[in-house]
Amino acid sequence: MIHITELIQKYDDLDVFKEFDKEVANNNDRGIALICGSIIDEILKELLKDFFIESSKIDKEIFGVNQTLGTFDAKYKIAYYLGLINDIEMKNIVLLQRIRNKFAHQIFGISFENEEIKNIAFNFKIPKNGYIPPVIPFQKGQASLPKIDLNPIKKDTTPREKFIFTFKYLYMSLHTRTMIGLSNQREELKDIMTADQSIILEMDVINKALKENNECTVRIGKLKADYEEMLYRVTQILETLKNVKTENEEETESVFLDQKTEIKKALNKMDEDEKRIDQYNGYFGTILKIQQYNHAVIKNSIE
Missing domain, CATH: 1.20.120.330 (Nucleotidyltransferases  domain 2)
Structure with a gap:
C-alpha cells in the first residue's frame, strides 16, 4: 500500500x-x-x-x-x-x-x-x-x-x-x-516448507501434466473422428468416379486423390501424437506413484 x-x-x-x-x-x-x-x-x-x-x-x-x-x-x-x-x-x-x-x-x-x-x-x-x-x-x-x-x-x-x-x-x-x-515491492521469503509440503507441490505439477495430456488425447480423438469421416466420404466419391472416364472427371478424381493422401498424412500424424502422449502419461504416472510412496514415507517420519 x-x-x-x-x-x-x-x-x-x-x-x-x-x-x-x-x-x-x-x-x-x-x-x-x-x-x-x-x-x-x-x-x-x-x-x-x-x-x-x-x-x-x-x-x-x-x-x-x-x-x-x-x-x-x-x-x-x-x-x-x-x-x-x-x-x-x-x-x-x-x-x-x-x-x-x-x-x-x-x-x-x-x-x-x-x-x-x-x-x-x-x-x-x-x-x-x-x-x-x-x-x-x-x-x-x-x-x-x-x-x-x-x-x-x-x-x-x-x-x-x-x-x-x-x-x-x-x-x-x-x-x-x-x-x-512502491506497491509491487517483493517481501522477504519467510515461509519454511516441510518435506511433505515439497512432495505435495511436486505431485500437483505431475497431476497437472497428466490432466493436460489427457485433454490432448481427447482433442486428438475428436479430430481423428472428423478426419476419418472425411476420408470415408472422399473414398466414396472416388469409388463413384471410377465408373466415369471423361476428361473432367479424371481431373476431379486427381483432386480427391490428393485430398485422400493429405487426410491419411494427418491421421498418421495424430497416431504419432497419441503414442507420444501415451509415453508421457506412462512416464508421469510412474513418477507420480514414486512421489506418492515418497510422500507416505515422509508423512510416516514426521516428528
Whole structure:
C-alpha cells in the first residue's frame, strides 16, 4: 500500500527538471552528457530497489562498487530482464550510455556535433505520442484545451536536443514506474516448507501434466473422428468416379486423390501424437506413484 507522504515526495521529485534545465543552461555538452547519465543510473537503481525486498544492506551488498549491480550496464540489463523497462527504453539507455562514455573518456575535441556522437544520437527513438512534457500548460477560461507536442524529435532536431528529449522521456517513464514500484515491492521469503509440503507441490505439477495430456488425447480423438469421416466420404466419391472416364472427371478424381493422401498424412500424424502422449502419461504416472510412496514415507517420519 502506497503511503500518502511517500506519494507526495515522489511527485515533488518532478522539480528535478527545474534544476536540470538550470544545469543545461550553465553546462557544456560534456557536463550535460555526464549529468544525464548519472541521473538515469540513479533512477534505475531506485527502480530496482522498489522491486527488491527492503533491506538496509542493499546499497552496499548489491549496488556498491564491484558488487552485482554496481555498474550502469548491470542495472539496465537486470531491469530489462525483470520486465521493469521495455525494449525501446533499454535501447535508448544503451545509446545514452554510449554517448556519456564518449564524453567521459575523450578529453579534447568532443561535442554533440561530432560525427560519431551524431550517428549515435540519430538512433534515439521515443514511441509515438510517448513523450510527456515536464510542464503541461494550464489555460483558465479557454473554450478548448491547449495542444502539446508529444513527439518532440523532428527531422531537424539537433543531436544535443535529441539527447535531452530522450533523457526527459526516460526520466518520466522510469520515474512513473518507481511510483508504481512502491506497491509491487517483493517481501522477504519467510515461509519454511516441510518435506511433505515439497512432495505435495511436486505431485500437483505431475497431476497437472497428466490432466493436460489427457485433454490432448481427447482433442486428438475428436479430430481423428472428423478426419476419418472425411476420408470415408472422399473414398466414396472416388469409388463413384471410377465408373466415369471423361476428361473432367479424371481431373476431379486427381483432386480427391490428393485430398485422400493429405487426410491419411494427418491421421498418421495424430497416431504419432497419441503414442507420444501415451509415453508421457506412462512416464508421469510412474513418477507420480514414486512421489506418492515418497510422500507416505515422509508423512510416516514426521516428528
